Amino acid sequence: MIPRARSLRARLVVTVLVLFALACVAIGVATTVALDRFLNARQEGEVVSSADRFARAQNGQLPRPPGGQGGPGGEGGGPGGSSFLGPQPPGSVGVVFAPDGPGGTSGTVVGAERLEDDGASTSALPSSDLAELATVAPGDPPRHVELAGGEYQASAQVMNGRIYVLARETGPVSDVLARLVLIEVIVLGGAVLVTGVAAAVLVRREMRPLERVAAVAGRVGQLPLDRGEVHLAARVPDPDPGTEVGQVGTALNRMLDNVEGALAARQDSETRLRRFVADASHELRTPLAAIRGYAELSRRERDPVPPGTAHALTRISSQAERMSALVEDLLLLARLDAGRPLERADVDLTRLVLDAIGDAHVAGPGHRFIPDLPDEPVTVQGDAGRLAQVVANLLTNARTHTPEGTTVTVGLRSGPDGGALLSVRDDGPGIPPEILPRVFERFARGAESRTRAANDTPSTGLGLAIVAAVVSAHGGTVSVDSVPGRTTFTVGLPAGAPVSTTVSVPV
Ligand SMILES: Nc1ncnc2c1ncn2[C@@H]1O[C@H](COP(=O)(O)OP(=O)(O)O)[C@@H](O)[C@H]1O
Ligand SMILES: [Mg+2]
Numbered sequence: 001m002i003p004r005a006r007s008l009r010a011r012l013v014v015t016v017l018v019l020f021a022l023a024c025v026a027i028g029v030a031t032t033v034a035l036d037r038f039l040n041a042r043q044e045g046e047v048v049s050s051a052d053r054f055a056r057a058q059n060g061q062l063p064r065p066p067g068g069q070g071g072p073g074g075e076g077g078g079p080g081g082s083s084f085l086g087p088q089p090p091g092s093v094g095v096v097f098a099p100d101g102p103g104g105t106s107g108t109v110v111g112a113e114r115l116e117d118d119g120a121s122t123s124a125l126p127s128s129d130l131a132e133l134a135t136v137a138p139g140d141p142p143r144h145v146e147l148a149g150g151e152y153q154a155s156a157q158v159m160n161g162r163i164y165v166l167a168r169e170t171g172p173v174s175d176v177l178a179r180l181v182l183i184e185v186i187v188l189g190g191a192v193l194v195t196g197v198a199a200a201v202l203v204r205r206e207m208r209p210l211e212r213v214a215a216v217a218g219r220v221g222q223l224p225l226d227r228g229e230v231h232l233a234a235r236v237p238d239p240d241p242g243t244e245v246g247q248v249g250t251a252l253n254r255m256l257d258n259v260e261g262a263l264a265a266r267q268d269s270e271t272r273l274r275r276f277v278a279d280a281s282h283e284l285r286t287p288l289a290a291i292r293g294y295a296e297l298s299r300r301e302r303d304p305v306p307p308g309t310a311h312a313l314t315r316i317s318s319q320a321e322r323m324s325a326l327v328e329d330l331l332l333l334a335r336l337d338a339g340r341p342l343e344r345a346d347v348d349l350t351r352l353v354l355d356a357i358g359d360a361h362v363a364g365p366g367h368r369f370i371p372d373l374p375d376e377p378v379t380v381q382g383d384a385g386r387l388a389q390v391v392a393n394l395l396t397n398a399r400t401h402t403p404e405g406t407t408v409t410v411g412l413r414s415g416p417d418g419g420a421l422l423s424v425r426d427d428g429p430g431i432p433p434e435i436l437p438r439v440f441e442r443f444a445r446g447a448e449s450r451t452r453a454a455n456d457t458p459s460t461g462l463g464l465a466i467v468a469a470v471v472s473a474h475g476g477t478v479s480v481d482s483v484p485g486r487t488t489f490t491v492g493l494p495a496g497a498p499v500s501t502t503v504s505v506p507v
Contacts, residue, residue, distance in 0.1 A: 009203050016199045017192065024188040032180060039173045043153055044142040051155040051166040054094045057086025059159055080119025084111060089168065090119040093147060093154075095133045097163040107134070110162065114149070133165045144170070209245040212236055213252055220256065228339065229267050232260040274337050281331035288327060292320040322458035329462035332389075333442070336469040342383035349420050349493075350377040352384065353410055356391040363457070366404030369395070372411040378420045380493045386470045387493075393463040394424040394489050400457050401446070402428025418495030419476070423488055431482040439480060440468040467491070 056062050081087035085094045096110040112125045125133075129147045136143065138156040145154045145167060151174070154167035219234045235256060239249030295317040299310070350373055357369045380387075391410075398408040411423040431439055432446040445461035467489075471478045476493040 009200075009207050012203045013196065013199045016203075017196050020195050021192050024192055028181075028184040028188055031184065032177060035180060036173075036177055039176060043168070043170065043173055044155075047142040047153045047155045047166065047168050050088055050092060050168055051157045051164060053086045053088065054166040055157040055159040055164040058084075058096060058162075058164060062086050080115060082113060082115055082120075082122050084113045084122065085115055085166070088115055088166070090115055090117045091149065091169040091171075093125060093129065093133070093149070093152065093167040095125070095130060095165045097134060097165065099161070099163060107163065109134075133167060136165045136167075138163055206245075209239070209243070209249065213239075213245065213249045216249075216256075217252060225259075225263060230260075230263050232256050232263070271338070274334050278331060278334035278338065281327045281334060284327045285324070285331075288320055288324045292317065292324065295320060318458075322460070325458045326460045326462070329460050329466060332466055333462060333469060336466070336473055339473075342386060342473055344381055345384060346379050347382050347384045347387055348377050348379050349387070349412055349422065350374075350379075352388050353391055353412055353422070356388065356395050357410060359392065360395045360399055360408070363396075364399040364404075367399050367402070368405075368407040370407060370409045372409050374413065376414070378412050378414050380420050380474075380495055382474050382493065383470075387474070390467050390470050390491065391422070391424075393467050394491075396457055397463060397489075398424055398426040398428070398487075400459070401431075401448075402426050415492060415495070420493045420495075422491040422493070425486065425488040427485050428487060430484040430487050431480065436480070436482055440464045440478065 053062065080090045085092055088094070091114075093112075093114045095112040097107040098110050099107040109130055112130060113122045114125055115122055126148050129149075132145050132147060133154060136145065136154045136156045138158040140156070142153050142155040145152050147167065149169070151170045152167035153170050154165055156163055156165045158164075213236050216234045216236050220232060223230060223232065235253050236249035239253065240246035241250055295313050298305075299313045299317065305313075353371060353373065357371055360367070360369050395408065395410070398406070402408075406426050406428045408424065408426045411421075411425070413421040415421050432448075435444050435446055438444045442465040443461040444464070445459055468478055471491055471493070474493055475496070476491060478489065478491045481488045481490070
């Protein structure tokens, strides 16, 4: 797999490779330059001594090779030589000049010869070579010349008034350098390649623990931690505290322990609070019923009571009624919050809607209720009592928060995946815009509902919160769309079994 260009892994491998390749190039260049200098210096020395040998051979200071051919090997030159050149390595070129002008280097060619590669036979030189060699001045350091036979290094000596120029091939030095460069390219190139593969493998292996840490963090990041009971089972397996990555893993594990503890404490206190609200609501039911009963009883008293007392009794009665409704709603919400399992049965929504409309007719004769139902009955799996309450709450709102004469349409459709789509629409004044965004929150209610006079249906601000809680416990969704003259609540219910609100994520 080719790592992504920006991944840490790829960058590490590329960095190592680039550094190593730079080091290889530096080593290669340094070696080549050093060897080049060394070989050149050595060759220059040899050319100088070859020129000296040439001059001395010409002046009879060296024993002539037997038969004018062959001879003792020159230093570094191998066996070979001629009576003209003296002992020289094969390929050597020698020219004797007689200077014609004072101090001039060029002059008449007295003799010239090239020792062939076999080290014995000789040949004449082309005039271009003679002209080139005539430019080599005695006393100068050896220099490069280009002759017909290739690259040469030449040196000149003066002896007995004549100039002896000797040139030797530089081929051997170039060959050695070329071979060195070739070897360097192959060896260092191979080393770069092997290093690249090894670096990729090693970096990958070293990165694996980091990937495990990232995977754990990623899994935890996907857990819904905001509500319900949460088990944070994900942990980095056996982090090695000796390594940096291991320390990150250990720190992450410790953080998860901490978070898990905090979540458990949060869940614990939530549970206790819910139980308290449920218990309190439950405990309040009985005394409230008693208050209502006694108020009712007193109002029916035959003996005349003062008008003030009669009014007080009516207020006591209606406020107790309102408080009962509040307590019932609170109890229901507390139970829904606790994630108490819902009943699961086939619920005929069509029937349920028709019953609710019937009740609404009786409660609000001044409103028009229009069912908009399909011929086929629509059913879902769920808790019939709770779903009836959803429809009742929506219809109550459409009745109590709108003026008489308002038309309320209740629509029901089969959802695309076998679920159901329920809508309650009215052409009333609409939900006040300031509470519309949080209309499903607890105790969110319009100013008008707050100040509403005694009513058959007291306003608690919990009706829509209950709708939202029941629908979400069924795994459904609820939404509202409201403008003056058109308010629509839409409830989507899935066909399947209701889901529990307790969150538990095994990892
Ligand atoms: N159909 C509706 N038309 C106008 N206002 C509505 C409608 N339904 C709900 N509301 C507004 O939303 C508020 C919250 O509704 P709800 O939670 O049922 O509380 P409650 O009905 O007890 O006041 C209501 O007080 C009311 O102001
Ligand atoms: Mg309501």
